[in-house]
Amino acid sequence: MIKNKTFITDDFLLENKFAQRLYYDYASEMPIIDYHCHLPPDEIANNRQFENLTKIWNDGDHYKWRAMRTFGIDEKYITGNAPDKEKFLEWGKAVPYTLRNPLYHWTHLELKRYFDIDLLLNADTASDIYEEATAKLQTSEYSCQSLIKKMNVEVICTTEDPIDSLDHHVKIKNSDFNTTVSTAFRPDKAIVISNDTYLEYLEKLSAVSNVNIDSYKSLCDALSVRLDYFAENGCTLSDHGLSYVPFRAFTDAEIENIFQKRKEKKQLSLEEDEKFQTAILLFLCEQYHSRGWIQQFHLGALRNNNARMTRILGPDTGWDSIGDYSQARTLSSFLNALDSKDKLTKTILYNLNPSDNEVLATMIGNYNDGKVKGKMQFGSGWWFMDQKDGMTRQLNALSNMGLISCFIGMLTDSRSFLSYPRHEYFRRIVCNLFGQEMQRGELPQDFELVAQIIQDISYNNAKEYFKF
Known part of the structure; x- marks a missing residue:
């Protein structure tokens, strides 16, 4: 990338x-x-070992959930049964509109510090970011204990x-x-x-x-x-x-x-x-x-x-x-x-x-x-x-x-x-x-x-x- x-x-x-x-x-x-x-x-x-970026990043995060609801995203992409990548793509669409909310800072700090991804997350970059981060999550360097270390x-x-x-x-x-x-x-x-x-x-x-x-x-x-x-x-x-x-x-x-x-x-x-x-x-x-x-x-x-x-x-x-x-x-x-x-x-x-x-x-x-x-x-x-x-x-x-x-x-x-x-x-x-x-x-x-x-x-x- x-x-x-x-x-x-x-x-x-x-x-x-x-x-x-x-x-x-x-x-x-x-x-x-x-x-x-x-x-x-x-x-x-x-x-x-998390299966994908949605599982480790969006699941259980009510900060993100509140922002997505405010942006008008259907609940199926938040806590519902939509496929994980689709959930992440919806989150990606919302991120640019979280400007001045701490989520915008946290999102890009976390992408950079954990995944060495310098891209701004938005609708255009969400799919590539999801695939790159998900691939890294499959390696031993990204298990829970490794992330803590x-x-x-x-x-x-x-x-x-x-x-x-x-x-x-x-x-x-x-x-x-x-x-x-x-x-x-x-x-x-x-x-x-x-x-x-x-x-x-x-x-x-x-x-x-x-x-x-x-x-x-x-x-x-x-x-x-x-x-x-x-x-x-x-x-x-x-x-x-x-x-x-x-x-x-x-x-x-x-x-x-x-x-x-x-x-x-x-x-x-x-x-x-x-x-x-x-x-x-x-x-x-x-x-x-x-x-x-x-x-x-x-x-x-x-x-x-x-x-x-x-x-x-x-x-x-x-x-x-x-x-x-x-x-x-x-x-x-x-x-x-x-x-x-x-x-x-x-x-x-x-x-x-x-x-x-x-x-x-x-x-x-x-x-x-x-x-x-x-x-x-x-x-x-x-x-x-x-x-x-x-x-x-x-x-x-x-x-x-x-x-x-x-x-x-x-x-x-x-x-x-x-x-x-x-x-x-x-x-x-x-x-x-x-x-x-x-x-x-x-x-x-x-x-x-x-x-x-x-x-x-x-x-x-x-x-x-x-x-x-």
Whole structure:
């Protein structure tokens, strides 16, 4: 294929000599610690070889799906049963019209970094790009494990439910694959008691834990069994995807009554729902502290908005958006309840609504106690904020309200094996941010000082914080 030079040049996003030096000499070669993602561990364990470009690039990618729907592409080419190449050709038609959406940047970064394809993807080039990339995917250099190695990924932390067997993680650990693949404990299905499938989930949790869950206490016992199991298999992190962190005062008797009421399939009030969530979250977070784990909270998503399409396609198919929940008061009360017992472990707070950036950036400062560097973290911009403007706003809020020098940096939060150039994207943005201020005289032109912070944000801080 004839190579055409695209806008993804060596100096992409690097606007001056300071930014360029910071990136080339200090950030670009740092290994990647992807401390939160949703990569399928079975595909890593079995070193999956993808059949074609659609399978690895479009399947499961709700970012692309939303763009294609907006462009007027029929669902059969998105999640439907159209042939894989036809699906990709439809995506190719849409790509030029994603200008100024991060998809345009990601698409061409990924084509260049993984497949050495410099062409702009459009209706005219889509077929050739599909054939060239698909041919490469058939070689051993493009298996899942090879793609991870190609991007210099040192650590991957996937996300699993308490009922997961972790068999795939064990298989990876016992293999000769050098990248560390760990897991994060995500017990949301045991927390959100109002979910329609809650009682069905309890049956599964009961079976895997060998605990008869007939009370709130036995639910806690079952979760403790699974916490121990995850810890035995190397887990040191938890994760929660919540609209907001609730906090309501409760008594033990109230929580038991709420649990029994749900077991009897009776409707719960919002107050009862939030009391139960408060109780079980406090229990879990104290458990994390006792084990020396790190806890993560992804806050602010409004999920499954389109009821009709969610019924047809299921959750996580592109019908989510940013929510406008009140975060500060209950989050502070919750963290304070843990801190008052000296049971607040290392915590990462991720925010989806940019209007709450300063709220979370200042919240973490309330609970840093000097015991651990950067104990409380305002996490990287995620989901809809995982783009140039969103990352910059998060970086600026953290810089203004806290210490950017202690920041643990980027993660992919992705299900795609082609998502690792997002770390490069992030590092270029960070280097450009610092480089611009060095040029303007707002920061000293001291590369020893600034470069150390760039490398810390890119890799060193995460290495120290997580201790994988």
